[in-house]
Amino acid sequence: xxxxxxxxAVAGSVxxxxxxxxxxxxxxxxxxxxxxxxxxxxxxPIGLYSKKNGNYKLLSIIYSLFIIVLIIxxxxxxxxxxxxxxxxxxxxxxxxxxxxxxxxxxxxxxALIGSLSMILYxxxxxxxxxxxxxxxxxxxxxxxxxxxxxFHAWKKTYYKFSIHASILLITFFICVNIISSPHxxxxxxxxxxxxxxxxxxxxxxxxxxxEE
Numbered sequence: 096x097x098x099x100x101x102x103x104a105v106a107g108s109v110x111x112x113x114x115x116x117x118x119x120x121x122x123x124x125x126x127x128x129x130x131x132x133x134x135x136x137x138x139x140p141i142g143l144y145s146k147k148n149g150n151y152k153l154l155s156i157i158y159s160l161f162i163i164v165l166i167i168x169x170x171x172x173x174x175x176x177x178x179x180x181x182x183x184x185x186x187x188x189x190x191x192x193x194x195x196x197x198x199x200x201x202x203x204x205x206a207l208i209g210s211l212s213m214i215l216y217x218x219x220x221x222x223x224x225x226x227x228x229x230x231x232x233x234x235x236x237x238x239x240x241x242x243x244x245x246f247h248a249w250k251k252t253y254y255k256f257s258i259h260a261s262i263l264l265i266t267f268f269i270c271v272n273i274i275s276s277p278h279x280x281x282x283x284x285x286x287x288x289x290x291x292x293x294x295x296x297x298x299x300x301x302x303x304x305x306e307e
Contacts, residue, residue, distance in 0.1 A: 101147065104140035111136050134165055155191040162187055178224070185216050203249065206242035213238045229274050236267045257293040264289045 112133045119129040138158060145154035163184055170180035189209060193200040214235045221231040243263065247256035265286050272282035 101140055101144050104143045108136040108139050130165075134161060137161070152191070152194050155194040159187050159190045181220060181224075182217075186213065189213075201245065203242060203246050206245040210238040210241045232267070232270050232274065236263070239263060254293070254296050257296040261289050261293050 112129070115129040115132050119127060138161060141157050142154060145151060145157075163180075166180045166183050166187075170178060193205075193209075196205060199205055214231070217231040217234045221229060240260075240263070243256070243259060247253065247259070265282075268282040268285050268289075272280065
């Protein structure tokens, strides 16, 4: 049976797509919703073939291209006046990039290049698409965890990671508070909770090791 796994996946995908197309045509022909399950069904035999051959690079390229094409098509057909697909395309491209890099993808250098490039990318999008609100701080906060985590995992400095991560969290809350609602000082509440992370790490992990 294992020899015919890919063939079975192809046959099953084609049959299912035909079924969804017929149901779509007979029940709600005004909206082509069969496209979404059909794309997922196409990924099934492709993923199975790539796994059997150990070709994860091919898998990452095809999957990322499928997702990007779907997002761009949705953008063009249903909301052509606003290019929202640009927000998702660049992060998706990093999937095949990291797969091709292999072991180098785990290095601090790659993490720094990746996070800084994403910060620059979203900063440019923010400046051109919606300069009225500095929303780029949200993806910036997310991608900065990448090099921070890689660095401290490599050094095995978990207590220092709690300190630096807490500083990142506190900085983020302060920035959001200033940008979104400067007249209400609400950032102190999550900051108080965040401070318990390095404090608990110190008293229950770091301090205990020092005493031993």
